[in-house]
Amino acid sequence: MEQSRIKTFAYYLFAFWLLWEWLAPLTVVSDTKNIQVFIVFVAFYFLLELLRVTLWLSVCLKIGYLFYALNDLFFHAPFLSFQWLFMFGEEAVYHLSLIRHFQWEDMTDRFRTFLFFLMLWMMCYLVQYWLVKQKRIWLFLVMTFIYIAVLDTFTPFSGTGAIVRLVGAGFFLLSWLHYERLPAAKQPAKWLVMGAFAVGAALLCGYAGPKLAPQWPDPVAFIKSYAAEDREQDPNQFAVKKIGYGNNDSRLGGPFIADNTVVFTAEDEETHYWRVETKDIYTGKGWDISDSVQVKTFEQENNVHQWFENSVEKKQLAAHVRMVQPASYLVYPEGLKTVHASKDIVFRMEAANEKIYPTDRESYLVPLQEYELTYEYPTFSIEKLKVSPPVTDEQILKRYTQLPDHLPKRVQELAQQITKQAATTYEKVKAIEQYFHLNGFAYETKDVAVPSRNQDYVDQFLFETKKGYCDNFSTAMIVLLRSIDIPARWVKGYTSGQWVDETDDGKDLYRVTNNNAHSWVEVYFSRIGWVPFEPTQGFNNPYEFTEAESAVESTPVPEQQQTQTAPNRTRLEEQLQQDRLSSSPQQNQERLLSIVNWKSVLSLTVSLMVLTILLYGTRRKWWPYITLLQFKYRHGGDTFVKAYDALLRHLKSCGLKRKEGQTLRQYAAYIDNWFGTNEMSQLTQLYERVIYKNEIVDQQWEEVKELWENLIKRIAS
Template sequence: MRPLRANMLSTVLPNALAAWLLTEWLWPLEAVTDTAHIGVFVSFVALCFGLHLLRVPIWLSALGKMVYIWWALSRLFSFASIAALPHALWRDSIVWLLGDRSSMPSDALRTFAFFLLLWAVSFLLHWLIVRRNRWFVPYALTVGYIAVLDTFLPYSGNGAILRLVALGFFAFVWLQGEELQAKAPSFRIGKWRAAALFIPAVALAAGYAGPKLPPQWPDPVAFIHSYGATSEQESDNRPAAGVKKIGYGQNDSRLGGPFIADDTVVFIAKDQGRHYWRVETKDIYTGKGWEAFQSEQVQSFGNGELIRYEWWSDKVKTVEQTAEITRQDQAFHLVYPLGLQQVQTSDHIVYRMHMATEKIYTTDQNANALPIRQYMLTYMEPDFPIEALRAAPPVQDPPFLKRYTQLPETLPQRVRELAKQITDGKETVYDKVKAIEQYFHLNGYTYETTDVAVPGPGQDYVDQFLFETKQGYCDNFSTSMAVLVRTLGIPARWVKGYTSGRLVGEQDGQSVYEVRNNDAHSWVEVYFEGIGWVPFEPTQGFVNPYAFSLAASNPEEPEPQPQPEERETPRVPLDQLLEQSSTAQAEHWWEKLADVWSWKTGLTTLVVLAVLGGAAYATRRKWWPRFTLFRFRRRKLDGAAWLISAYGALLRHLQDYGLKRRPHETLRQYAAEVDRLFETNEMNRLTKLYERAVYGTGIKEANVREAVKLWENLIKRTIS
């Protein structure tokens, strides 16, 4: 039994160590990039090495990995259906490969590519470490990688270095033992290994437990940090180590950290009402921040065109209002009020509303971004009937619920418990939501912009705010509320934009507001069945600008508001609404190609091409010699050159026919074989003429004619 055990150990162990080495590359990614869900990738590495270990047939192994990638991507990016994933990947790759490569490919495509990279690297490491027993290069690279990250980036590699040192010693002892055993078969490898491992283990433990001096040298890379501090403008994507400047940013995948005030005016609004200005919504909470849902659905509309978008059901009373926005900077998207109906501007602009985020981009006819400065808005100002909200039943639609109650698995349990505790005794959805909104006002949470913490590795942003720091700004409050509401199975999303700003005067019966970077804000929208998305304002010191009225009207009574005909479903039909418009609105040829060629068409084309190619290859003996005949009949060369070239082609055909000339065989020996098979002497005769042309001093015209005949006969023989 012993050799078997030793053998198993010696196959499992290198695999495990190689997988371990690769995962050491993954862990820091969470801290230094905006990559989340590292566990998914680590599991993939484990899967790869597990399949190597089990010696699964290569097709099965590839299939397993593909299924895992498919599953992981579908889960990570919350695709509506399994089939949506290949479509999205296909489209993204086509658009990115054929189109604008200066922009980043979509997250899903990048993640997919990352999976493929891990696949390749795990294969390489398996080959290098398990098959070839070459440890040094991968190990040295890993140590270098950790050291660089630890030195230059806000990542603490203490644990990783400790693990790597242990792994290095272990691998060293393992390999050395095998070498010693190979030299002397009687070598007692088990005991030697135990002894050899004991020493580094003691050293490591002592080093870990012992007291340590602070660093004796000043940090050699301090200037890099100070350089980083001056280029704050571009640092939107940086991990939350630095100080943020407030304002509207794209990336919310890492929230937290202090910001400094910025009084720059962003836009001036002339408006009849007072409300928040929306920019976009996000609905994937990662534990560190928010990600946008991945969807390609776009609704385009022109100047003065009515937006085909159902904001609420007719239970919500609305009043039509107008507003005028004058941007003070260049912007390629709109700020707009809830209930937007149409947009008017002097330029020929196409508005492209991304359905996943409800962000409206301004572009020209060819989907090139165009800046917009001044525009008129028509919108419906809502008045939410509290009675109807209270009467709203819980949402039942599973895909919708899945999307808007998504929470990371890492969310601590105490957050869920807190939500239950807050809503204890509340019956209706509305009351529960209201209780959570109020919770922050009553429990000592304070508004704070400078002393705001960043969640550490493995720490949840919401959990930290709710239980530990209890101070923060709008992002803290709104995210926490959205998460708390979601834990109860109530759909909620996170909205970004601006508050109504500062009233600076009146003009033409309208109020004039200045909206500054300081007014950037985030809040929460909760979905009520039969009503729609309703905004809530959890942030301490802010008041919800929207009207909620108690029993002012009978919810059964239809409103006199003019309703467009096509409004039939009260809920925003995000997923189904405008698939046709997204296909109709592709402006670049590659986008058109990506639309016309769905992944199914693309795959079918590839399969058809592969089948045609395979068929052509399989039947090549039928058509390829005919082609050669045709080709050489047409060729006008002097006799010897023709013969030399044609004879070469004949040799290739014969080889394809299965008559392979071994390199050391002379042509006569080969010709004898060929003639034996075809029961003829034509090859021998042709070969003699060829020899005369090649080794001799040339052949006569009559000989060439004979050669042509012999050659054609032989080529025809290869067809039959």
Template sequence: MNGGKLQSNILNMWLYICGFLLLWEWLRPLKQLTDTANLTVFIIFLVISLVLAYFKVNIFVRNGIKLLYVLYTINLLYFEDSFFKLKWFFYVTDSVIENMRAVFQGSWVSLTDDFRSILFFILLGLMAYLLRYWLISRRQIFVFFFMTLLYITVLDTFTPYEAEFAIVRTIVIGFALMGILTFYRILDRENLQMPAAFARKWLIPLVGMVCVSIIIGYAAPKASPIWPDPVPYIKSYSQDNREDGNGSGGIRKVGYGMDDSTLGGPFMPDDTVVYETEVDHRQYWKVETKDVYTGKGWVIAEENGEKIAFAQGEEFPISNYTDEEMTVDERTATIRPFLQYPHIIYPLGLKVVENDIGHSYEVDLSLEKISGADLGNLPGIGQYTVEYESPRFSIRGMMSTVDQNHPLLTEDFLARYTQLPDELPERVRDLALELTQDKENWYEKAKAIEDYFGRVDFQYDQKDVAVPGRNEDYVDQFLFETQKGYCDNFSTSMVVMLRSIGIPARWVKGYTEGDFRGMTDSGKRLYVITNNNAHSWVEVFFPEVGWVPFEPTKGFSNNAQFTFDLDSEQPGQQDDVLEAPEAPEVDKPEETDAPEQSAQTSFSWKDTFDKTTQFLRTNWLWFAAAIAVLTLTTYILYKTRLKWLPYFLIFRYRRRKNDEDFPEAYIALLTQLNRYGLKRNQEQTLREYARYVDHYFSSGEMSALTSTYEQYLYKGKLQEGSWENTKELWENLIKKTIA
């Protein structure tokens, strides 16, 4: 019996080892195909999870060990503080809260690396649990083996990963696992023990068959392919092979590009790092603006436009603001390029650019794009610092513009920034008029169009994005046909709709703030900008204020700041003034209904999440203490269950008098005896088990109870008074299980 148990433990150990090797095949390609580093710590986590599961460590202890390992690894990879200092732990807590807020907002690209690592640990923990379930409980592994093989072959076909030996390893491991599991299923089905000789008779042929199959596979001649290789044909669809004017195109990588003449089509994510910034607060980074819409995309008005040179330290020669009394915050930021671009990125309100090299810059007036003027043999622009004024735009100033009757709105200016192609479908203009028909000023009209893209009809998607055909307009297709796209679709559509009703607007390209990576020693925020952060948005011109950014893309938020400097008799209701400056008076009954409607329409998951996280952050110590007490109480109750659970069972069934309660009480007794340590083997009948229990307790109570239960099983009912006659016997046995 002991030899069979030892043999079973050895086979289980081999199951865990083979399962780990199968999981390892999923991790091997990550280092080559992604920027995932330090794979060793994740592999060690898998080993720890499977070893703890193999030795059947208590679930609380097991999860505690894994949690400590995850926290230690996060500290080791992302923090310089000692593990025993709590400062880094509080930062991790704040980081998790901020990242969960980003998850709720759908801003997946803003997740930080430490949070991604935590999610990866959770994923690996779930995979280890599922692997144990498939191997030990279900004795089935074919589906996971097949998916692993498919995963490796796809990577081998479509990526640089060389999977020749990985496929062989997976085949060997998979066949070995399926052979051992088949052996287990035969034992379970036939109710056989596991003598060592029987295991060897099964395993030796299995190993020999796998080895011979591998040798034959390598040595046998390979026939030439009958059909042509389909892979080049499939891969051709992933190339950037647009044909001008025919509406067809392929998948492109996301990132900054100079050619915007043909928009549309899907994008592949690209997490290549392009910039690193140290800033005071999150903001967008501008590269250029474009103002000529063709119906298919954006082009440059003047190929060789006028350029103005300015040296480092000199004031930037372009101002986008007309309000000289605008409230501004003086800020500085440091930008470190990782790719050698000849241009720079700059924030709203740029004043001065400085660098260590000392070269000067020039700005293209038609694009407002800043490039290095005297790079010489330098490959690109190095690290630089910008001084800028972060403006607070006046709502009053923007709402003061109601038409084009203003000295700054010259004929040339309006012709440039309200330009539209003659072929623009009329329904685009009709939609813009419909959305703004009850708005009296330009600000309200711009906000109405911006808010329109927040409706549920529109979806943010980078993959399933259409390309307009030869006779289709890019904006018209998005607004009325697909309503699915990314930033280019949303921003271009808003610019075109604003221009169609006479409001000057332009299309802006650049980057979002990037991924937050923590605080620097100087107290600034560190962001990493990748190609995934490439973005486009809208700027609208208000004569009393200047160019103001708007953000129509669903899932993104405008970083611009606004001053609600409106005159109002009730200062607490300025938002109502913005939405309806001349709201009509309503009857008293309607006023009593208004709060209910406001409560219903103002509910926001984001606000609820923010309030909840703020409450948890304030009272986290109490919650931690409560969770610790609850966990300790649960653990104590579990460990002492043999002392208190019998009393609970007696209390539960003592007052029951119906004979129908006897079968339930008998099953509860079997469970309690098993919990006590008197386990019933699968091959034992109830009578044999009853004799075993009676022999252990030196009584005949279990046999009497079992005889009554068998009458119930065979006849389907009990004699009247059966439960009353056997209740005392049942209670006596329950009391004997008190530890």
């Protein structure tokens, strides 16, 4: 009994380690954080199974841990208050419509984490069933080898250590499981020593032996070259994602396709950008956010954050926003002053990225579908911008002039060359903004490159491709500005959208879709604040810049467009955009997710799990035919014995289990009575002659093979 408990503990320990090997790479290949929460869940699951906790109590404890982890990660409220449970219920109902319409990208991190927990629960059960109960682990071991090998080949994850561990522990376990299935297994200590010695010797020889250079071409380069050939034949087939706002900007680049899905409508008095968040850390591949736990809280009036200094001329305007689906964050104009919602809401702004979340007073998220807001619409004086002194605030300079150490030197040299004739900060900013309009850069959404592992995103755009969409233009401008110590940041959200109609109170109604997702640049000026700029080809800065005589300055636009009134100008822009939609790439961009991230890993893993479950659930239909193929062309030796054992396993799997104390002849009679034949008895008599009399029955096996095949087919049917 004690030996059995030790073996069971060893099995569960190996099952935990196998799933840990699946979870560990996620911190490298995706943006998944707090991976220890999932590892603890796996350990907790197997501990409950090892202790043989009652099923209902075990399920309750696992669900309790799951929701406790969700609350700790996202809700940050007293767990026993259970108010978060109602909030999660509302969010789950909302996500049902997203799942029904396959809008996976619109899911919140909370719900994705919940689904990941459920998938992990399923994985734990499957590994436990096959390893502890069936004493078979070959399928999962092979899947783990493939998983690690793919990640090691196509991602920054190094799987060398994992492969060595899998070879050592995995093959030792396979050896032991084979021993456990032997009908008369004896001398386990001898088997353990032999198995450990064989595996250890194999590892030692592999480590010490000479290593040949790669004999096959690099599969990554091959796949890329193959994809390039296909792209030349059909450029449209590589539109990989739909445009829209996304959370992950750690790896920018690649093509997208248009998506006219409406995100929200707005009744407004002016055109402007709709902000969602800012990002400040450029990584060489994309954008990240500084670590900060500071949160600014306000109820209706924003008295905690200021975008412009008092010297900026402003007018206060109002807007009414209606989201198509309740959103857990605000879309708002720069200069936000007040927000009014129908519920008792507390607004919490993350200081790191200026993203605003509506919550209740217990810090639970309250997704909003409709709200009114007021904001200060700025008019920037060009004269004041020109006389703005250089920024001396060390905190702003350190944060908003950050650049990666590996940024190519020619980027900085280009920034200096562009601005060498400019005397003021404003003139330098405008010179860089205009550089993209005057030097052959093109707006492109389909044939958009992705930087390789050792390539910088901005360097590739500036010196090699010179084509892309807003992410390329805005990021490049910020990096150029930072190269000459001008603080700038990356902002993402939406453009003002398409003008629809005029409301009864004289406001303009705009429709904002996923096509209007956009990113732009904000530059910090002393005594003024954050000023937006627009480097993207085909886009105009919606804010006003005035000379002393109040002449409006912005990126040059066609003369007929300048003569329109605001609503008519918007209608013309809408028409131009619709023309471009039918003849050339879109003028609005999406936030592309990284090429390899936790979403793609999750999707792949879920797909593999669904396929595994389907195969496992229908195994009684297809596995007998695999057995038929396995023995169809086998002859001689112990073929008949193995075939008979396989038949017994299939009978057991379909519910015709041999009872304890029942002889083989009694069991054969029971099977014959069940199927209405005498085939099982004939096979059993032959089997007893092999086992007890050591007869060689090769010829007889060929004669009764048809009986065996008939029984296998009956099981499958």
